Amino acid sequence: MNITQNIGIRICGTGSSVPTRTVTNDDMATIVETSDEWISTRTGISERHFADQETNLSLGTEAAEKAIAMAGIPREEIGVVICATITPDNIVPSQACLLQKSLGLTEQIFAFDICAACTGFLYAMHTARSLLCTMPEKKYALVVASELLSRVTNFADRNTCVLFGDGAGAAVITLDENSRYAFDCGADGNTEVLYCPKSYHNTNPFAASLPEQPEQQVKMEGRAVYSFAVQALSGSIRRVADQVGGYPEHYICHQANARILQAAAKQLKEPMEKFFLDIAKYGNTSAASIAIALDDCVRSGAVKRGESVMLSGFGGGLSYGTAYFTF
Ligand code: ACO
Numbered sequence: 001m002n003i004t005q006n007i008g009i010r011i012c013g014t015g016s017s018v019p020t021r022t023v024t025n026d027d028m029a030t031i032v033e034t035s036d037e038w039i040s041t042r043t044g045i046s047e048r049h050f051a052d053q054e055t056n057l058s059l060g061t062e063a064a065e066k067a068i069a070m071a072g073i074p075r076e077e078i079g080v081v082i083c084a085t086i087t088p089d090n091i092v093p094s095q096a097c098l099l100q101k102s103l104g105l106t107e108q109i110f111a112f113d114i115c116a117a118c119t120g121f122l123y124a125m126h127t128a129r130s131l132l133c134t135m136p137e138k139k140y141a142l143v144v145a146s147e148l149l150s151r152v153t154n155f156a157d158r159n160t161c162v163l164f165g166d167g168a169g170a171a172v173i174t175l176d177e178n179s180r181y182a183f184d185c186g187a188d189g190n191t192e193v194l195y196c197p198k199s200y201h202n203t204n205p206f207a208a209s210l211p212e213q214p215e216q217q218v219k220m221e222g223r224a225v226y227s228f229a230v231q232a233l234s235g236s237i238r239r240v241a242d243q244v245g246g247y248p249e250h251y252i253c254h255q256a257n258a259r260i261l262q263a264a265a266k267q268l269k270e271p272m273e274k275f276f277l278d279i280a281k282y283g284n285t286s287a288a289s290i291a292i293a294l295d296d297c298v299r300s301g302a303v304k305r306g307e308s309v310m311l312s313g314f315g316g317g318l319s320y321g322t323a324y325f326t327f
Pocket of ligand 1: 035038158159218221257314
């Protein structure tokens with residue numbers, strides 16, 4: 001038996017950061033045929049932030065600095081840094097390595113990125129916990145999720161461009177033997193309903209013919225993703241509830257569409273009041289969305305110490321996951 005399997009985590013500090021530029025639904029209506037009424041009633045989104053001068057690193061660094069400040073820990077005790085993102089500044093170095101430098105973290109650190117789209121923060125948090133379990137000399141892990149979805153948004157496609165936003169969130173975590181933990185995750189490889197190709201400038205002089213490069217932009221079958229999301233969310237939450245013997249006091253879920261959370265709440269027969277919503281302010285920020293929502297919950301006092309929480313995500317991959325812990 002693995003004695004570490006139920007060891008909980010303690011969220012020591014959280015932080016978030018969004019670009020200065022706010023873009024309202026009315027602003028979006030100046031570039032595609034849409035309206036504030038359509039966007040807000042179909043999705044719950046009122047505005048989002050798009051990067052101007054900001055980079056993935058600048059947003060991630062600001063969110064992480066706030067999380068470290070709230071945690072009040074010596075930064076040399078951070079032994080793991082993981083960044084969840086699908087919109088990194090570079091292929092190499094990773095965002096996590098750049099964060100090690102920009103935050104002045106120790107060189108004796110495990111630093112890498114995770115690509116799991118909207119489930120990225122959850123996958124990263126679970127991976128960080130697993131690493132802390134196997135490396136007792138590492139006391140704290142910094143989990144950052146930072147996205148500039150404006151880099152991969154087709155601003156001529158009204159079906160998708162009104163949904164996305166840019167931002168970053170971060171959390172400092174440590175192990176807590178007095179806290180319960182449970183996790184569920186899954187993946188179902190699919191390029192049909194949610195797809196963002198990588199475009200390489202191929203200069204291989206030995207290739208007989210070079211394939212045409214696709215546009216590096218998100219393509220989505222909204223209704224199919226919607227159905228997947230409702231099933232994935234309610235199924236994953238139910239499996240974790242079975243593990244811990246009941247539902248939590250709070251749900252902090254990926255903010256893709258308020259209606260997805262309402263439909264999942266209905267399936268679970270759980271009150272909507274337990275589901276935190278901040279999609280109106282940020283839109284869908286992919287991996288960053290749960291991390292930003294967690295920070296909003298903590299700073300607003302919506303979640304208090306000792307209360308039980310489930311974080312739940314779903315999205316590109318397709319991927320999904322849920323984590324249960326006591327805040
Ligand atoms: N403004 C006005 N009309 C629009 C817009 C818009 N921005 N976008 C679509 N429409 C139109 C459509 O063209 C369609 O018109 P038609 O009936 O004449 O063809 C009509 O509105 C209804 O379109 P639907 O797709 O049926 O709208 P729906 O109610 O399903 O909402 C939405 C669409 C919001 C995309 C929804 O399906 C959804 O939220 N899907 C899930 C998205 C998601 O969760 N993505 C997560 C992953 S993102 C990632 O991983 C980066």
